[in-house]
Amino acid sequence: MARIIILGSINMDVVVMTPRHPNPGETLFGSDLKFIPGGKGANQAVAASRLGGDVVLVGKLGEDAFGSALQKFLEEENLNLDHLYFSQDTPSGTALITVDENAENRIIVVPGCNAELSPADFGSLSITADDILVSVFEIPQETIKAAFQTAKEVGAKTILNPAPAAPFIEGLQDLCDTLIVNETELSFFSGEDANPDVLESLHRQARAIRSTASQIIIVTLGGNGAVCLQGDDFFSVAGNKVEAVDTTAAGDCFTGALAVALKEGLSLSDAIRFANFAASLSVQKVGASASLPYRQEVNGLL
Template identity: 45%
Template sequence: MTRVVVVGSINMDLVTLAPRFPAPGETILGERFLTVHGGKGANQAVAAARLGAEVTLVGAVGDDAFGEQLREGLARENVQLEHVARIADSSSGTASITVAEGDNNIVVVPGANAHVTPAQIEGARLAFDHADVILVQMEIPPESVEATLRLGQRVGKPVILNPAPARKLPVEWLKLARYLTPNQHELAILLGADADENFHSLMRRSPAPVVLTRGGDGAWFREEGEPVHQAGFKVDVADTTGAGDTFNAAFAVFLHEGLPTAARKACAAAALSVTRLGAQGGMPTRGELDAFLTARA
């Protein structure tokens, strides 16, 4: 069983389904509203647990009703919560998501996620010691992302940095990551490059190995030499929310099987995730992923 530590955000997703996206200043009628447990950290933790990993989450929720619901939901998914802090006088993080026309847009309010500190990361050192791989994203303060990268290096464990939402980071931080897992837009921002630059060129310039996600086209990965393509899997798309988080979780869970296999299984898991509504709602189990890959062998 792969042991994964996920450091990241925990949100309540407020999801509106609509026939189309409204224009600026326009009001339209939606079709459905629901609350869904989310946040990139929590999403990746749940996805990894469903794929059979032993998962510890490092993060924070508010001292509010959403916080209690989020903890209960993570516990049901067998995610270990001893390093999930409850922040007094703070709301839990929220993400307001509109789903329309097979796509989504998202506004995130960090709430308690802004209170994840380097000291909290250091307090999880024992979990890092026992992990096989660490996952971290960027919906927590940048100093806590740095602390995760540095602690991972000190204990000799690979850290996968999913740079979303993207911002330019110091090169010395990026060099601490075993893999970066951006899309093309995120990689350009991360490197301070032109968004129109060829993604092969961006991957070659990265100070750390890159696994680049390309939506329905699959992924490209590179450690040395030229980038290698892993084709995507054709499916009927219901909701793309959480596909990137599913990809990252699967990549971490199967990394011990080698980079090409991890990339293939991550693409397959992400494809399965978009066939159902909701970030965590669409995430596949290990059995579902195995059956999907067997049918396409």
């Protein structure tokens, strides 16, 4: 059976609800505090699993209280954790997240042992041509590159969400079959402010960041859906506008859902539509993993 292999980060999200984000030097009172399992890799893995994917998570935790709690959570999410590793010396990854009354978040990530995930941690995993390999920039790019090279050698598909945005190391981007970026990341890689209301601008920027003619570029636009560059075709897929409560992990939900839809053989446009609807459900709840929908919820919308 084709698997979705997620090579990524695992964090404990410390989430604070505030009326607004504080100004420099300012102290605000928060209205709520939650500890929620997160990290882009874990979020994508849980999203894909809840939507019906056969998911392998490759990641690293610290041998600490957060690590124990995160391990327990992941064990309950129907994931293959044979390649979950532990660090004795470095703490688990942590994300400090503030969410304002407009559902906009600001996030500070302390990578912890996510930064120690190495090519050797991935090396014992056997990949087949039917697998889809997914990764993010919350782990070392050298590790992603080694994994993607292995995937390319056997003919497996690769999906990268280069977030948080950072310059690519040499040779990595060419190994990506599909890049998924949001407006902020599109602006970073293209060097031009993204305007979601001007398709011509998005088309130009998508072409500018593509490193190979066959590489697929997907730009997520929140409630406005997404646009996609595939070969010479550029098309948009409508979103599902909802009343957002917390946008944390919406992009991770989209990525995990897209991988599931592609694994099931949906066309690219239908896969993006499926991922849009899944992400629209996630923003209606607080927290990362806590907000990720199950398959029946997405099917109900579709």
